[in-house]
Amino acid sequence: MSTDSALLAVLLTIVTASTPLLLAALGELVTERAGVLNLGVEGMMVMGAVAGFAVALTTGSPYLGIVASALAGAALAVPFGFLTLNLVANQVATGLALTLLGLGLSGLIGESFVGQPGVRLAKIHIPGLSDLPFVGPLLFGQDVLVYLALALAVFVSWGVFRTRAGLVLRAVGDNHASAHALGYSVIRVRWLAVLFGGALSGLGGGYLSLAYTPQWIENMTAGRGWIALALVVFSSWLPGRLVIGAYLFGAVTILGFFVQGLGVGVPSQLLSSLPYLVTIAALVAISRKRGGGGDAPACLGRSFVPDR
Amino acid sequence: MKNWSALTRRDAMKTALLGSVALAAGAAGPAAAADKLKAAWVYVGPVGDFGYSYQHDQGRKAVEKELGDKVVTSYVENVPEGPDAERAIERLARDGNQIIFTTSFGFMDPTIKVAKKYPKVKFAHATGYKRAENVSTFSARFYEGRYVIGQIAGKMTKSNVIGYIVSFPIPEVVSGINAFMLGAQSVNPNVKVKIVWVNSWYDPGKEADAAKVLIGQGADILTQHTDSTAPLQVAQEKGILGFGQSSDMAKFAPKAQITAITDDWDGYYVDQVKQVLAGTWKSTDTWDGMAKGMVVLPPIVNVPDDVKAMAEKTMAGIKDGSIKPFGGKITKQDGTVVENLDDGAILSMNWYVKGIDDKLPG
Known part of the structure; x- marks a missing residue:
């Protein structure tokens, strides 16, 4: 096989490996921008995966599956929102519990779906463009969620930094007392951010069971929710850097496999730890150079109780 | 494979399902008639994993079917390895089970501990190496199956590149790679095996990624020692073509799966329970393969008849003992030659045979 096709296989695989991370991390970024730390990303992802798979299989439509995965992620975020925002429960503990709940509940719901061949989300095909050699399949022949994830990154970046709603979101995350004093409903803004985060985590999970490996098996997210959480921190809560981080992580993972396949004898343990090391190093380096690191939302993880 | 579920599910399940472990133990079996023998199984994963634990549970069902009038069975699933396992096993012993099968490597020490406290109860532990008066061990010679699929792969590859996706560099996996390679080399001296370690028993995403990369590098046959x-x-x-792992995966890829390496514990379990019934049970170490039907390959499809015939002949040879995957002279990667490996050497294998395009990690 030619080097071109080997390279293309690697690049295509990088895109699919990065997309679920990007989706889930974008959602968490918005949640954290509102000052809420939701450690339940893994749980919401896995719920999205099972719901997307189940709906796609029963209706035959992967697109309905996508919708269902977003709804399921958001639905699992509801108890989190209620406990942490309305009842002022500890966000860390509640988020961890949410992951466990999601893993257990998805296993229960998905029991009858284990071992069933799934419905694959088709890759788009633009006549002419998708048929171009090399760049065609890479740029114009992915599935819709790949493009949706990148579009969402642009949308979130614009929304958070260029709109009034984004300003309110950041105000709530940076200083909830002031935002409250100015008359904004901190709880309502946070609720919306939590639901948005849940929906995107769900989408990330849905990507796994609909496009990445169209099947359902318990715990199929295999820790990707935690990687998404880490990416948010290392991207300094900036969507642009998040895209770089997610793709870098995917790229180094896949290149690790590629190098192993070449049989050059680099220890595989080193290769599988490289994605973490490289991504962290790169994002920290970017932050230092731009002088813009460390801008965590000041109220991240802090509960808000309005003075009456 | 022995403890794949533990590595992937353990963390999540530990907290979430600990409560249900105790419940399942009580609820799984039908109410025991006082005069029936009670036998219990402990699984590391869910019985619905369509892999390792599922196969063990098929064995339990075989016991029910064959000896249902004399035996009552029950099981506990999703038992995390380590101290929690001890509680689950002890509970089963206290409940009057006379034989308890603990089916994952990590249940080894808990099984031995509980066995000391309950000397009258019999135990059989899968894939471990510690035995006692009332503790047997058992495992299967999966490498025999790998030799056969290696031969098929060696015949079927056109690019002479085979992709092999693996989990962790433990002897069971390494001996599998070597048996596969020896099988492939026996029919095709030019064959190359490319190895990718995904460092997980179970991560569908990573396994798929590794598969895609290997295909991109020219592999036209895939095999795996991971579980998805x-x-x-x-x-x-x-x-392209490939082989299933742990259970028959044909329904996921009917056009790609040639055959699979599956575990069949039915015979062992039925035999053990029968011995307890007859009062002849003794602590033994069982390591059976194709001959006893413990390693089974589903019907070979998607290949020409002559390849199928060759594979069937090899299987017959392994069964009657005329073909030994690790018999004869074997050249290691470093050039040294070893001969007629015994079980101990196979169980502790930490080197590659010559021709494998990889360096053993660790």
């Missing part, structure tokens, strides 16, 4: 169906699905999508 993802690599086979990729193989089907790309129009």
Whole structure:
């Protein structure tokens, strides 16, 4: 096989490996921008995966599956929102519990779906463009969620930094007392951010069971929710850097496999730890150079109780 | 494979399902008639994993079917390895089970501990190496199956590159790689095996990624020692062939799966329970393969008849003992030659045979 096709296989695989991370991390970024730390990303992802798979299989439509995965992620975020925002429960503990709940509940719901061949989300095909050699399949022949994830990154970046709603979101995350004093409903803004985060985590999970490996098996997210959480921190809560981080992580993972396949004898343990090391190093380096690191939302993880 | 579920599920399940472990133990079996023998199984994963624990539970069902009038069975699933396992096993012993099968490597020490406290109860532990008066061990010679699929792969490859996706560099996996390679080399001296370690027993995403990368590097046959169906699905999508792992995965990739290496514990379990019934049970170490039907390959499909015939002949040879995957002279990667390996050497294998395009990690 030619080097071109080997390279293309690697690049295509990088895109699919990065997309679920990007989706889930974008959602968490918005949640954290509102000052809420939701450690339940893994749980919401896995719920999205099972719901997307189940709906796609029963209706035959992967697109309905996508919708269902977003709804399921958001639905699992509801108890989190209620406990942490309305009842002022500890966000860390509640988020961890949410992951466990999601893993257990998805296993229960998905029991009858284990071992069933799934419905694959088709890759788009633009006549002419998708048929171009090399760049065609890479740029114009992915599935819709790949493009949706990148579009969402642009949308979130614009929304958070260029709109009034984004300003309110950041105000709530940076200083909830002031935002409250100015008359904004901190709880309502946070609720919306939590639901948005849940929906995107769900989408990330849905990507796994609909496009990445169209099947359902318990715990199929295999820790990707935690990687998404880490990416948010290392991207300094900036969507642009998040895209770089997610793709870098995917790229180094896949290149690790590629190098192993070449049989050059680099220890595989080193290769599988490289994605973490490289991504962290790169994002920290970017932050230092731009002088813009460390801008965590000041109220991240802090509960808000309005003075009456 | 022995403890794949533990590595992937353990953390999540530990907290979430600990409560239900105790419940399942009580609820799984029908109410015991006082005069029936009670036998229990402890699984590391859910019985619905369509892999390792599922196969063990098929064995339990075989006991029910064959000896249902004399035996009552029950099981506990999703038992985390380590101290929690001890509680689950002890509970089963206290409940009057006379034989308890603990089916994952990590249940080894808990099994031995509980066995000391309950000397009248019999135990059989899968894939471990510690025995006692009332503790047997058992495992299967999976490498025999790998030799056969290696031969098929060696015959079927056109690019002479085979992709092999693996989990962790433990002897069971390494001996599998070597047996596969020896099988492939026995029919095709030019064959190359490319190895990718994904460092997980179970991560469909990573396994699929590794499969895609290997295909991109020219592999036209895939095999795996990881547990998800993802690599086979990729193989089907790309129009190449592969082999299933742990259970028959044909329904996920009917056009890609040639055959699979499956575990069949039915015979062992039925035999053990019968011995307890007859009062002849003794602590033994069982390591059976194809001859006793413990390693089974589902019917070979998607290959020409002559390849199928060759594989069947090899299987017959392994069964009657005329073919030994690790018999004869074997050249190691470093050039040294070893001969007629015994079980101990196979169980502790930490080197590659010559021709494998990889350096053993660790």
